[in-house]
Structures are given as structure tokens and as C-alpha cells.
Amino acid sequence: MGKMAENSGFLCAEDDATMRANLIKDLRGLGFTGQIYEAENGEAAFKVLKDKAADIKFIISDLMMPGTNGIEFLKLARAEAAFKNVPFLLLTSENDRNTVVSAVQSGASNYLLKPWTKQSLAEKIVFCWDKHNK
Numbered sequence: 200m201g202k203m204a205e206n207s208g209f210l211c212a213e214d215d216a217t218m219r220a221n222l223i224k225d226l227r228g229l230g231f232t233g234q235i236y237e238a239e240n241g242e243a244a245f246k247v248l249k250d251k252a253a254d255i256k257f258i259i260s261d262l263m264m265p266g267t268n269g270i271e272f273l274k275l276a277r278a279e280a281a282f283k284n285v286p287f288l289l290l291t292s293e294n295d296r297n298t299v300v301s302a303v304q305s306g307a308s309n310y311l312l313k314p315w316t317k318q319s320l321a322e323k324i325v326f327c328w329d330k331h332n333k
Contacts, residue, residue: 208234208254212244212272213290214264218313222259222290225317229324241267245275252281257328262291262302262310270305277306286327290315 209226213219216239223235234254238244241264248255258276262269269289276282289302289310299310308327311319 207231207256208236208251210236210238210244210247210251210255210258210260212238212241212258212260212264212269214239214261218261218290222320225315225320228317229321240264241269241272241275244272248276248279248282256285257324258282258285258287260287260289262289262298270302270307273302273305273307284331286324286331288323288327 209231211219211222211226213222219237219239223237226235233256234251236247236251236255238247241260244258244260245267248258260269260272267275269291273287273289276285276287286308287306289307290313291298291302291310292313294312302310308330309323311323
């Protein structure tokens with residue numbers, strides 16, 4: 200995966216358990232061997248982020264989750280100095296341009312439309328990683 204360390208820790212926030220399992224399976228299939236933390240919503244994800252700060256080098260979050268959604272989680276993460284420059288990829292089935300623009304303006308590194316392919320996931324991860332690790 201280019202310059203990205205294959206043992207980087209990921210945080211995957213997704214309220215749909217099947218979607219979350221597929222995301223983790225795809226990350227493993229792409230060769231990522233590091234720790235992958237899971238959360239079912241933004242509030243739980245932020246708690247994991249705070250608890251495992253040193254381990255998490257990349258965040259993937261669904262946009263639409265109950266409670267604290269992806270953009271709210273993104274804003275919480277970006278407000279913390281330790282996570283200002285951690286790649287943050289938003290997953291969305293939203294094709295509303297305003298939602299995507301709002302996400303990027305809030306500090307998302309990029310977004311990935313659902314359903315994704317392993318190849319599109321890989322491309323977005325590399326793009327986000329390179330954007331934050333020049």
C-alpha cells in the first residue's frame with residue numbers, strides 16, 4: 200500500500216454490523232495487519248479514539264449513524280490536537296453534494312461512496328494517507 204505502514208492501527212466506526220465486518224475483511228484483504236478497533240457510532244468511536252490514541256493512525260467512519268453521526272465525530276476528533284492530522288475517510292451512501300462538501304470542510308480527508316470495492320477502498324486509503332503524510 201505504498202508508503203503506508205501495513206501495521207497501522209485503524210478505527211472503523213459503522214453502525215451496520217455487517218458493513219463493519221465487510222470493511223474489516225477488506226482491510227485485512229488489502230494486507231493491513233495492525234490493530235483494527237470497531238465502534239457502532241460516533242460517541243463510541245470517540246471514546247475508543249481517546250483510549251487508544253497512540254495506536255490509531257487512520258479513521259474510517261460512516262456518515263449516517265444514530266446519535267453522534269460521522270460529521271459530529273469528525274469535528275470532535277479534529278478538535279483534539281493529537282488527531283488534527285490523522286487521515287479520516289468518511290463512508291456514505293449520500294450522493295448529496297452539499298453533505299460531501301460539508302464533510303470535507305469539517306476536516307474529512309476524503310469520502311467513499313457505499314457500496315465500495317476493495318480497489319476503491321485501497322485508492323482512498325492511499326490518497327488520504329499521502330495527503331496527511333507528505
